[in-house]
Amino acid sequence: MAATDRGDLTRTAILALLGTVGPLSRSEIARELDVSPATVTQLTKELIGHGMLEELDLKPSRGGRPAQRLGLVGSAGRALGVKVTADHLVLVDVRLDGEVLGSWERPHDPAAPDALEHLADAVESVVREVPGVPPLLGVGVGVPGNVDDQAVGTVNAPTLGWQAMPVGERLRRRLHLPVLVENDVNALAAAERLYGRGRTHSDFLVLTIGRGVGAAIVADGRVYRGARGGAGEFGHLPVDPEGPPCGCGARGCLEAFVGSAGLLAAARAKRGLARADASDPLGAVAALGRAAAGGEQAAREVFAEAGAILGRAAAGLINVVDPEVVVVLGEGTADWPLWRAGFEPALRAQLYPGRRDIAVEVESWDDTSWAQGAAALVLATPFDSAGAAGEQGRLVRARLIGATP
Numbered sequence: 441m442a443a444t445d446r447g448d449l450t451r452t453a454i455l456a457l458l459g460t461v462g463p464l465s466r467s468e469i470a471r472e473l474d475v476s477p478a479t480v481t482q483l484t485k486e487l488i489g490h491g492m493l494e495e496l497d498l499k500p501s502r503g504g505r506p507a508q509r510l511g512l513v514g515s516a517g518r519a520l521g522v523k524v525t526a527d528h529l530v531l532v533d534v535r536l537d538g539e540v541l542g543s544w545e546r547p548h549d550p551a552a553p554d555a556l557e558h559l560a561d562a563v564e565s566v567v568r569e570v571p572g573v574p575p576l577l578g579v580g581v582g583v584p585g586n587v588d589d590q591a592v593g594t595v596n597a598p599t600l601g602w603q604a605m606p607v608g609e610r611l612r613r614r615l616h617l618p619v620l621v622e623n624d625v626n627a628l629a630a631a632e633r634l635y636g637r638g639r640t641h642s643d644f645l646v647l648t649i650g651r652g653v654g655a656a657i658v659a660d661g662r663v664y665r666g667a668r669g670g671a672g673e674f675g676h677l678p679v680d681p682e683g684p685p686c687g688c689g690a691r692g693c694l695e696a697f698v699g700s701a702g703l704l705a706a707a708r709a710k711r712g713l714a715r716a717d718a719s720d721p722l723g724a725v726a727a728l729g730r731a732a733a734g735g736e737q738a739a740r741e742v743f744a745e746a747g748a749i750l751g752r753a754a755a756g757l758i759n760v761v762d763p764e765v766v767v768v769l770g771e772g773t774a775d776w777p778l779w780r781a782g783f784e785p786a787l788r789a790q791l792y793p794g795r796r797d798i799a800v801e802v803e804s805w806d807d808t809s810w811a812q813g814a815a816a817l818v819l820a821t822p823f824d825s826a827g828a829a830g831e832q833g834r835l836v837r838a839r840l841i842g843a844t845p
């Protein structure tokens with residue numbers, strides 16, 4: 441390997457380290473990466489010159505002189521994140537350090553024959569609105585389905601009616617920008633790697649509840665994608681062969697019980713609850729949550745029973761994967777206190793001895809959280825020494841270095 445290749449790898453490793461654990465001193469970087477202090481001094485000088493790192497406060501030390509800490513420059517780049525849902529798009533403009541600069545919502549019909557052209561129109565219109573400084577590094581797209589490869593971006597998503605849709609190819613042709621496409625829950629896990637639990641944990645699970653149910657498995661610091669990008673389809677864990685039909689074509693999947701449609705069906709089956717509006721399942725679940733919070737016993741039971749089913753399934757996944765921590769995200773977390781009543785006892789009873797005290801953390805959620813995850817696909821690539829973003833990731837890195845003086 442040529443010395444410059446080694447230098448490139450070490451530069452990427454330095455960015456990856458600071459991007460995932462936060463500011464560190466030069467000697468801490470040298471120790472963490474097991475390279476010489478002289479190499480770290482030289483490479484960080486170059487990165488500061490490129491405008492990607494900056495010198496921060498002095499960290500007090502016991503004896504000796506205080507160490508100057510280095511951190512990423514949050515304004516060195518920005519990315520656009522796009523979340524595709526069954527009826528609209530959410531777009532966000534996010535800085536390298538995770539700060540959200542703007543957000544947009546656009547109507548979208550994924551079943552329309554020209555859905556991809558419409559998607560490209562919507563993204564292109566926002567790209568034109570985004571200022572040129574800091575430079576736009578690329579576009580990340582999160583979809584509720586399977587993606588062959590982030591850098592290719594061919595999508596299979598039954599809930600959108602998409603089969604082998606060339607989302608990445610079409611967007612790249614229209615936008616002339618790097619485009620990364622990923623399953624939306626895996627994209628959330630990428631954001632957790634960059635800004636959340638991934639800073640302190642290398643093995644964790646992300647579970648999402650809402651319209652659907654999903655999971656992302658982060659093992660050894662990487663999102664585990666499986667052979668075809670289909671890993672983590674937790675919503676289709678078989679729960680009961682006699683259960684309700686599922687959108688995937690099977691029967692009795694976890695999602696058929698605890699996704700928003702499953703919750704509403706359970707609510708209808710209980711006496712005294714009105715028929716829910718099928719056109720707005722999330723709104724109907726929110727109304728059910730308000731009734732439960734207001735003390736309606738039947739509504740409380742719906743959430744607690746769903747929580748118990750989810751808890752048992754989650755215990756199975758935790759027993760298989762052995763994560764350090766579980767993070768729960770998604771629209772459904774607004775009602776988490778109601779879910780927890782059933783979730784906690786069911787989960788703890790089913791966990792393998794030695795794992796029964798695993799932490800389950802529920803994070804704040806808003807309408808742009810999915811799209812922020814999609815933007816993190818792009819923003820994570822400069823720090824990704826494993827190269828999960830492939831050729832598109834190389835183009836993102838080139839834009840980051842090339843666009844700074």
Ligand SMILES: [Zn+2]
Binds near residue numbers: 687690691693695
């Ligand atoms: Zn299913």
